[in-house]
Amino acid sequence: MTTAHATGALENPYPADSILVETLTKLLGSTCSHEVVQEAEAAGWAPAVWSALAPTGAPWVGVPTEGGGSGGTWADALAVARLCGRFACPLPVVETGLLGGWLLAGAGIALPDGPVTVVPGRAEDTLRLDGDRLSGTAHNVPWAAASERIVALVGDQVCSAEPAVANVAPRRNLAGEPREVVTFEGAVVERAPAAAGVDAAALRLRGALARAALMTGALERAGELTVEYANERQQFGKAVASFQAVAAQLVRLASEAQLVLMAQHTATAALSRAGEPGGDAASRCAFEVASFKAVAGEGASLVTARAHQAHGAIGMTQEYALHQLTRRLWSWREEFGSTASWRREVGRSVAEAGPGRVWELVNEGSASLAAVRGT
Structure with a gap:
């Protein structure tokens, strides 16, 4: 009997720390159960x-240790986000580190011990x-009422406030x-001045990167659930996957x-070459990040449709885990810029490169645009 199998993970030239990933x-596999996510x-x-x-x-992985974070590489920080997406972790993990921790540490404001959220702008x-x-x-x-601090970028100032000083409407x-x-x-x-290179555009770009990494993990797990179900479900005496x-x-x-996943590896490689996660490397890798978010958004539309088609009615039930992933994918693809908006960003980069440098753009990414700009 023929059965379908999920494809193996692609090789990553900048792998995350294996102990961190394991x-x-x-931890997330044991704590983020279906019931816990439903309750959250x-x-x-x-x-x-x-x-x-x-x-x-x-x-706090990805936030420099000198700024109160856990340190780590871009690969480590994006691996944390990817795993949170895989297990539908119902917490502001990327807001606490990749976004809020980054803003606070860059401005020299102490990080709290608890969760942080960020005003998306x-x-x-x-x-x-x-x-x-x-x-x-x-x-x-995200999670404004439950966070210890709300962080906002207002002009060139990073502001940190307790939720108690604000009115939070659920x-x-x-x-x-x-x-x-x-x-x-x-x-x-x-409040304090934002670090050099940190502005609304940089926050949007970094937020898109974080959401795309979350989506990568959710897409992987949705695919695995679908292949497993299609191999187990019997129709006319054989697995429907056959x-x-x-x-x-x-x-x-x-x-x-x-x-x-390949887009995440490409973005990780570019970011790792551009600098540490505590700086403004994401702004120097705008083409890779825009491509990653656009591809993730397109993947979310295609994968969720096929996953629910393969599952049929059970995929929509509260008792089954698929909806916890697909509803997040539909939500995350619209945050920090829609798929269409990031497609336009990719298109602008292609137009800027010009017809004679498209291959260089695909092969070298943002570095080739820097050459065009003379920066």
Whole structure:
């Protein structure tokens, strides 16, 4: 009997620390059960998961040790995000380290011991500073009420505030994750100038990178669940995966997940060559990050459709894990820029490179654009 198999992991020239990956795989696998994730969606927080995860230092991987973080490479930081996506971890892990920790450490503001969230910076936001007082409204802020500090980039200033000084209106995304509306009315905040190279565009780029890494892990697991189910489900006396039409869908699904993983490896390599995760390397790798987010968004659309087609009705039930991944994929692909917006960014880079340098752009990435710009 023919059965389908998920493709193996692609080789990564900049691998993450194996002990970190093994430890987090076991920890998240044991703590982020289907039931725990379901409960977190209802309650807005998963205290047992945070209590287990925080002592490992994983939320602060990628933040320099001198800034209060756990240190580590780009590969390490993105591996943490990828594993959080794989297990649908219901916590602001990337906000605490890759985004909020990065902003705070760069500005010389002490990192708290607890979780941190970040104001994504949307067009409808109205935040403004008057000295040390912050006013205005921020939208779509992840886990604002549950975090120890809310971090916002207002102009060239990094602001850190306790949720208690703000009015937090509860909102949820499609995945049941808190995405709240936060209003400040002259609240006194801690602030400091942002590090060189840190602005709204840099935050958006880094946020897109973090979301794409989360999506990579979720896509992998959704693909695995689908292949496992298709191999187990019997129809007419044999596994449904053995039917040619289903097998073709599974191959496309697995290929898309691996394509996104390859995009992560490419982005990791470019970032690792450009600098440490505590700096502004992401801004120097804009083409790779934009491509990664665009590919992840496209992969999310294709993989989720095929996964639910292969599963049928069971894939939509609350008792089955697939929906915890697919709803997150649908939510994450729209955050820090939609798939369409990042496609346009890739297109602008191709146009800037010119018809004679497209291969150089594909082969060398952002480095070839730097040559075009003379920077």
